Amino acid sequence: MTGSTNTATDFRNTILGGDSAQLMRAMPRNSVDFILTDPPYLVNYQGRDGRRVRNDDNSRWLRPAVNQMHRVLKWGGFMVSFYAWNRVDLFAEAWKAAGFRMVGHIVFRKNYASSSRFLRHEHEAAYLLAKGNVAPPAKAIPDVIDTPYSGNKLHPTQKPVEALLPLVETFCPKGGLVLDPFAGSGSSLVAAQHLGRDWLGMELDPDHAATATRRLAWHGAKRVAA
Known part of the structure; x- marks a missing residue:
């Protein structure tokens, strides 16, 4: 795909493999209604089973990707991005440099501890970010969301779809x-698909991209059959 001839509709309801910053450069400016993402946390994560996350050992990708996310998001649009608490300075600097404003903070409360050292780690967190002047949603959702355990079967840091549904419903307009x-593994995209929104995923790891593609196809067929 080349940037000069594509429109936003060329990118709907598909998963693109490769570096997201490069892929987004091929997209038109102001073509996305909502961004919901769980990027690498920059903590060199390794799960109990030894699985790792690509590009979690460096921050070279962070600013280029955030700059492109700001470029493709529509004015007045929102982004929800997960982050690591001990790398918040790097994420916040990248968001602000790109032009995002922090307008909210969300805690995803877990019913288990993913780790325990000085404290039991029983939550994930994300910032609600805005591009330009944004209008508050018709119905505000809580900034604490209960989060069931996904099992991490499809991805070492897999987010449960249930926790993402209210974000898509609130911050992405119908048809967006x-x-x-x-x-x-495509959890955010499954949430979008479930709510009748169009979706676009990008994934560097080819195995995860293939998993997400199969998952979206399965959920899409199930939704049509219902």
């Missing part, structure tokens, strides 16, 4: 396009 530049 949800982008996840770090799609992983």
Whole structure:
């Protein structure tokens, strides 16, 4: 795909493999309604089973990707991005440099501890970010969301679809396009598909991209059959 001839509709309801910053450069400016993403946390994560996350050992990709996310998001649009608490300075600097404003903070409360050292780690967190002047949603959702355990069967840091549904429903208009530049196993895209929104995923790891593609196809067929 080349940037000069594509329109936003060329990118709907598909998963693109490769570097998301490069892929987004081929997209038109102001073509995405909502971004929901769980990027690498920059903590060199390794799960109990030894699985790792690509590009989690460096921050070279962070600013280029965030700059492109800001470029493709429509004015007045929102982004929800997960982040690591101990790398918040790097994420916040990248968001602000790109032009995003922090307008909210969300805690995803877990019913288990993913780790325990000084404290039991029983939550994930994300910032609600805005591009330009944004209108508050018709119905505000809580900033604490209960999060069931996904099992991490499809991805080492897999997010449960249930926790993402209210974000898509609140911050993406009906008929809008949800982008996840770090799609992983596709949980954010499944949430968008379930709610009748269009979706676009990007994933560097070819195995995860294939998993997400199969998952979206399965859920799409199930939704049509219902």
